[in-house]
Amino acid sequence: MKNYGKPANRIVYAKALSNDVKLFEIASPYIAQKALPGQFVVIRHREEGERIPLTIADLDRTKGTITIIFQEVGKTTKDLGTLKEGALLLDVLGPLGVPTEIERFGTVVCIGGGVGAAVIYPIAKALKSAGNRTIAIIGARTKELIILEDKFREITDELYLTTDDGSYGRKGFVSDELKRLIEQGCKIDRSWAIGPAVMMKAVANLTRPYGIRTIVSLNPIMIDGTGMCGGCRVQIGTETKFACVDGPEFDGHAVDFDLLMKRLSTYTREEKCALQSYEHERRLEPADKIKTSNSAL
Amino acid sequence: MAKPQKNQVAMREQAPEKRTKNFNEVPYGYSTEEAMQEAARCIQCKDAPCIKGCPVEIDIPGFIKAIKEEDFKKAIRIMKEKNVLPAICGRVCPQEDQCQKVCKLAKIGEPSAIGRLERFIADWEAEQGEIEIPPKPPSTGKKVAVVGAGPAGLTVAGDLVKLGHEVVIFEALHKPGGVLVYGIPEFRLPKSIVAREVAYIEKLGAKLITSFVVGKTKTVDELLKEFDAVFIGTGAGLPKFMKIPGENALGIYSANEYLTRSNLMKAYLFPQYDTPIARGRSVAVIGAGNVSMDSARTALRLGAEKSMIIYRRSNEEMPARIEEIERAKEEGVEFHLLTLPLRYFTDEKGWVNEMECLKMKLGEPDSSGRKRPLPIEGSNFRMPVDVVVVAIGQSPNPLVPNTTPGLDMGKWGNIIIDPLTAETSKKMVFAGGDIATGEATVIQAMGTGRIAARSIADRIRPG
Ligand SMILES: Cc1cc2nc3c(=O)[nH]c(=O)nc-3n(C[C@H](O)[C@H](O)[C@H](O)COP(=O)(O)OP(=O)(O)OC[C@H]3O[C@@H](n4cnc5c(N)ncnc54)[C@H](O)[C@@H]3O)c2cc1C
Ligand SMILES: Cc1cc2nc3c(=O)[nH]c(=O)nc-3n(C[C@H](O)[C@H](O)[C@H](O)COP(=O)(O)OP(=O)(O)OC[C@H]3O[C@@H](n4cnc5c(N)ncnc54)[C@H](O)[C@@H]3O)c2cc1C
Ligand code: SF4
Ligand code: FES
Numbered sequence: 001m002k003n004y005g006k007p008a009n010r011i012v013y014a015k016a017l018s019n020d021v022k023l024f025e026i027a028s029p030y031i032a033q034k035a036l037p038g039q040f041v042v043i044r045h046r047e048e049g050e051r052i053p054l055t056i057a058d059l060d061r062t063k064g065t066i067t068i069i070f071q072e073v074g075k076t077t078k079d080l081g082t083l084k085e086g087a088l089l090l091d092v093l094g095p096l097g098v099p100t101e102i103e104r105f106g107t108v109v110c111i112g113g114g115v116g117a118a119v120i121y122p123i124a125k126a127l128k129s130a131g132n133r134t135i136a137i138i139g140a141r142t143k144e145l146i147i148l149e150d151k152f153r154e155i156t157d158e159l160y161l162t163t164d165d166g167s168y169g170r171k172g173f174v175s176d177e178l179k180r181l182i183e184q185g186c187k188i189d190r191s192w193a194i195g196p197a198v199m200m201k202a203v204a205n206l207t208r209p210y211g212i213r214t215i216v217s218l219n220p221i222m223i224d225g226t227g228m229c230g231g232c233r234v235q236i237g238t239e240t241k242f243a244c245v246d247g248p249e250f251d252g253h254a255v256d257f258d259l260l261m262k263r264l265s266t267y268t269r270e271e272k273c274a275l276q277s278y279e280h281e282r283r284l285e286p287a288d289k290i291k292t293s294n295s296a297l
Numbered sequence: 298m299a300k301p302q303k304n305q306v307a308m309r310e311q312a313p314e315k316r317t318k319n320f321n322e323v324p325y326g327y328s329t330e331e332a333m334q335e336a337a338r339c340i341q342c343k344d345a346p347c348i349k350g351c352p353v354e355i356d357i358p359g360f361i362k363a364i365k366e367e368d369f370k371k372a373i374r375i376m377k378e379k380n381v382l383p384a385i386c387g388r389v390c391p392q393e394d395q396c397q398k399v400c401k402l403a404k405i406g407e408p409s410a411i412g413r414l415e416r417f418i419a420d421w422e423a424e425q426g427e428i429e430i431p432p433k434p435p436s437t438g439k440k441v442a443v444v445g446a447g448p449a450g451l452t453v454a455g456d457l458v459k460l461g462h463e464v465v466i467f468e469a470l471h472k473p474g475g476v477l478v479y480g481i482p483e484f485r486l487p488k489s490i491v492a493r494e495v496a497y498i499e500k501l502g503a504k505l506i507t508s509f510v511v512g513k514t515k516t517v518d519e520l521l522k523e524f525d526a527v528f529i530g531t532g533a534g535l536p537k538f539m540k541i542p543g544e545n546a547l548g549i550y551s552a553n554e555y556l557t558r559s560n561l562m563k564a565y566l567f568p569q570y571d572t573p574i575a576r577g578r579s580v581a582v583i584g585a586g587n588v589s590m591d592s593a594r595t596a597l598r599l600g601a602e603k604s605m606i607i608y609r610r611s612n613e614e615m616p617a618r619i620e621e622i623e624r625a626k627e628e629g630v631e632f633h634l635l636t637l638p639l640r641y642f643t644d645e646k647g648w649v650n651e652m653e654c655l656k657m658k659l660g661e662p663d664s665s666g667r668k669r670p671l672p673i674e675g676s677n678f679r680m681p682v683d684v685v686v687v688a689i690g691q692s693p694n695p696l697v698p699n700t701t702p703g704l705d706m707g708k709w710g711n712i713i714i715d716p717l718t719a720e721t722s723k724k725m726v727f728a729g730g731d732i733a734t735g736e737a738t739v740i741q742a743m744g745t746g747r748i749a750a751r752s753i754a755d756r757i758r759p760g
Contacts, residue, residue, distance in 0.1 A: 030509070030514045030515065031514065034513070034514060034515070044471055048563070048569060048570045048571060049571050050562070050571040050572045051471075051562070051572075075571060076571060090471070091471045091507070091508040092508065093469070093471075093508040093509075093510060093514075094510075094513065094514070095513060095514075096510070096513060223554065223557055223558065223562065223572075224469070224470065224557065226469050226510055226513075226534075226694075226696060227534070227535060227694065227695070227696060228479075228534040228535070228536070228553055228557070228694065229536065229551060229553050229554035229557050230536045230538065230550075230551040230553065230554055231550070231551075231554045233545055235545055240538065240540070240544075240545060245696070259545060259647070262547060262646065262647035263545070263547060263647070265547075265646070265647075266547045266548075266575070267573040267575075270567065270568075270573035271573070273568060274567075274568050274571060274573075277568055
């Protein structure tokens with residue numbers, strides 16, 4: 001028997017990909033051994049903290065590390081973002097969810113919006129290795145938020161970039177770019193769309209009339225990530241599914257995106273309050289330190 | 298010998314008006330004098346029916362006698378021979394259906410307050426500081442993996458390390474205890490007590506690895522390559538829903554989610570803790586078991602003006618412990634019996650705001666022996682609600698069965714075991730607790746755990 005111990009979950013490498021998007025490489029040997037594209041982890045980084053799901057964006061089985069890429073959108077992700085190399089994460093649980101179905105489909109298009117690019121990267125990489133002609137469309141609000149451009153270039157046959165404000169790539173949404181491809185006669189055998197719910201909805205609506213199978217990765221609010229609470233339930237056609245164990249990937253043409261978006265807003269008030277008091281505390285912090293050093297004088 | 302007092306020594310507790318404003322434990326427990334006075338009531342029956350009434354066969358007259366004689370060290374030693382989690386069992390066991398039901402004192406008055414004495418002796422030990430650890434037996438060199446740190450898994454671990462086997466417990470959540478930490482609320486079972494009892498099992502020598510999901514992080518087959526035997530005690534963790542229109546609306550929770558947010562994630566301490574929970578004004582809890590009572594009482598403590606139990610059968614059929622129903626009533630929980638939810642309505646943001654129900658009446662007994670509830674035609678009505686907790690039961694957690702070939706499963710998704718040995722259809726794989734029996738009790742989970750430990754020890758004995 002190996003000497004079993006609780007993994008320390010050390011951050012071995014930390015990097016800012018943009019102002020509010022961070023990348024951590026974490027030593028997590030059990031998970032690194034097992035993880036497949038499309039799977040995620042649940043992280044809790046401090047005793048009073050929430051459990052949040054983040055996709056495994058990359059891994060290194062020999063080093064025993066996994067990579068997560070996250071956008072700082074609220075208290076938990078902002079606080080996580082303050083951690084430095086060498087810090088230990090309290091809990092990293094995984095790999096969770098059903099892995100992506102990887103096969104040789106022919107021509108595939110991977111569409112990533114915002115930080116969704118990080119989520120779709122391992123999928124695109126695996127699709128390319130499986131022998132698909134792999135096209136990626138990566139979009140963001142503005143140039144600064146386009147992530148992993150070089151990595152995508154390495155693993156795709158064609159890469160298209162869009163920004164909402166036109167500061168980089170083509171001006172417009174990722175769905176506009178996809179529409180252009182389809183109208184130009186590009187024969188697509190399967191597509192993946194991962195990003196904000198509105199974006200996935202737009203892509204699914206676009207591909208539906210063409211009958212292009214479109215897989216989306218849903219991001220409902222989760223707690224355990226193991227099928228125990230039902231908080232992550234989503235409506236797929238007439239059925240209710242638990243995204244953490246039945247997904248997170250589903251047939252985009254059957255997803256009730258409006259319900260997903262509503263459910264994502266369940267705690268808007270509490271999230272705002274948590275963030276405000278967090279930012280308030282952080283602003284006070286340096287002042288407090290000055291006070292203590294003053295009193296030491 | 299003087300005739301025993303007819304009634305139990307009462308236990309002091311927080312008044313209802315006060316306790317609904319906090320999450321502190323409701324009863325205070327016996328003082329030394331009260332415990333000794335209660336212990337003196339036991340008439341030390343030779344045939345001790347209470348022992349047979351106890352699923353783990355604690356020497357009940359033995360530990361009670363030691364309390365009476367003020368030899369508390371001896372009392373706790375007797376207790377721990379059979380029960381490694383006395384502070385928990387003393388609080389949550391349905392003694393009224395077990396040992397106390399068959400106690401001979403019940404013929405002349407109230408039975409001996411076995412549960413309260415069990416709790417007393419466990420709490421007494423904790424107050425002494427350093428807990429007595431039995432000497433470590435020589436190592437057998439055999440290794441056992443325990444999956445799930447609920448009462449079943451903890452019992453197996455405790456029993457096997459005491460025999461000198463090496464035990465590693467794998468737990469999916471970040472805290473050990475199973476339902477004891479994520480389900481049963483603080484006001485009924487303080488989490489510090491669960492932590493204390495788990496620490497005892499760790500001190501005995503069991504190793505605990507949290508945030509490790511078997512079936513995902515490693516499969517049972519992989520564990521079998523490294524361990525001599527595997528015990529599966531993953532519980533009944535899959536929440537059931539009614540599958541009625543509107544059930545995915547905002548504000549509608551499974552009891553598991555509601556209680557996990559509040560207990561495990563400490564959402565009642567938001568924003569000191571980061572996990573939020575909807576604090577409804579008018580909360581409807583569907584179902585009338587222990588889980589429902591826990592949810593309805595939690596809702597009051599989270600500030601609900603109205604907390605309601607909605608149940609399709611009548612008073613007599615409610616599956617919760619009588620004590621829990623009484624406590625809920627004292628605290629002001631409303632009971633809407635013979636009422637069946639049909640659908641939910643929402644506001645424009647998708648938040649639940651009304652529930653449509655149907656009135657029921659009782660018909661002939663059904664297969665469960667309980668009278669079948671029948672709808673009263675045209676009795677539909679609506680009631681305003683802003684949080685709903687669906688507490689109609691849990692099924693066995695499918696994660697391990699789905700990833701373990703060769704495991705025979707029952708109709709309800711339970712793992713089939715031989716009741717005498719806790720063996721599954723797979724070689725050197727054993728199971729117990731709710732995953733095998735379906736939703737049961739803490740002590741039953743410990744009981745099957747004990748059986749499994751015994752037969753695992755038999756199987757892995759060297760030679
Ligand atoms: C399977 C899955 C994979 C994901 N992968 C990534 C990823 O690789 N990179 C990334 O940046 N984000 C990812 N997310 C989203 C990420 O989990 C949320 O952004 C994060 O939880 C926000 O927490 P917060 O406290 O910082 O923000 P908050 O202020 O709490 O919330 C901001 C928004 O995030 C959502 N959210 C809040 N709590 C949770 C929760 N416990 N679970 C899920 N969503 C929540 C809500 O819609 C909320 O409105 C993923 C989500 C899921 C379900
Ligand atoms: C709210 C509530 C109140 C209750 N009240 C009472 C009461 O008052 N009295 C009473 O006697 N009984 C009560 N019960 C029932 C009692 O708690 C259960 O019968 C008992 O806990 C079952 O024990 P177990 O060990 O089988 O499972 P659980 O306690 O469910 O523990 C199973 C553990 O396994 C873990 N697990 C699951 N899957 C995996 C996996 N794949 N890998 C690793 N770990 C995994 C889970 O996270 C969990 O920690 C109550 C139940 C609930 C839900
Ligand atoms: S049955 Fe009751 S009175 Fe008799 S030994 Fe057991 S606890 Fe004491
Ligand atoms: S996150 Fe709890 S069931 Fe999916």
